[in-house]
Amino acid sequence: KQEVTQIPAALSVPEGENLVLNCSFTDSAIYNLQWFRQDPGKGLTSLLLIQSSQREQTSGRLNASLDKSSGRSTLYIAASQPGDSATYLCAVRLSSGYSTLTFGKGTMLLVSP
């Protein structure tokens, strides 16, 4: 059974700092991995999707990497801003399309002005 772990569970940083969120998964036979952002009481916003054949994806100040063989992904946020404060969720999909996403418990990020 796939298990997804996210470290740290919570992170507090001053504005402007670069930071890394970590995600690990137990079964390396994944189809893809997604990083989501969730604001309190809201739905999930897809940030980055990495297919199993890819090593990284970038969107603006966000960069996600994937090392499938070691079962790890990182989400790098450059020059953090207070608006980045949210919970970040990592989720993996095991097989081609029709398997479900397995979610980590998330990292709660607080960026202080």
Added chain:
Amino acid sequence: SAVISQKPSRDICQRGTSLTIQCQVDSQVTMMFWYRQQPGQSLTLIATANQGSEATYESGFVIDKFPISRPNLTFSTLTVSNMSPEDSSIYLCSAIARTGTYEQYFGPGTRLTVT
């Protein structure tokens, strides 16, 4: 991408009643899902909504409690039946777009409080 809307956005319901949540996607999607997120927890998959047939439920969830419909490729409903305070959660609709990448999208959620 797919834009997903849900109605209602929130509701406060009395114990023993039922609530139906609607989910509308702005484009045809391959698969639709319903998730529950209890306070302070991550997401739990309730079921996969299948077009024109019965939904596929995850362990611990049953059709009598959470009946689901999906009459077409862009619309689904989830009913939370005979509610109790333990059903107080955020309910999220989700879908995989027909892009071949299997990127999954989520609606804004329905915040349900049962008193």
